Amino acid sequence: MGSVKTVGTRMLKNNGSWIYCDDCNNTVAYLCYSHYDYFKYDYKCNCGNHGSIEVGSKDHTHFKPQLNELEVIRKRMRCPNDDSPLFSIVDKNIERFEYEVICKKCGHVYTEKI
16 A cells, blocks of 8 residues: 555554544544555544544556545445545544545545545
C-alpha cells in the first residue's frame, strides 16, 4: 500500500483497520483494507488533539476527478461508482475532519471538509 505517515494518530495495522487518537486513545476512524490507493485524514479529536494519517501514494496518473459524493451505507463511506467500502468516521469522537481518498477500483478522488 505504500508508506504510512501519522501525526498524533496510530493505526492498528499498517494498511487498514481502526485509527486512534494518540492523546486519548479513542477511535476516530476505520480504514478498509484494500479498496483505496490513497487515504489522507485530518481531524480534531474531542480531547483537543489535532491528528492526521496518510496512507498510500498519490503518484499515479490514472486518478479521475470526483463526480459524486461518497455514499454512506451503515456508517461506511462507499464509492458511488462501484460500491467499494472505503472508510468510516467515528463522528461522536471528533469535532471536525477532512479527508481525501482515491478508490482503487475506479480511480476517482473524493474529498470533503467538515
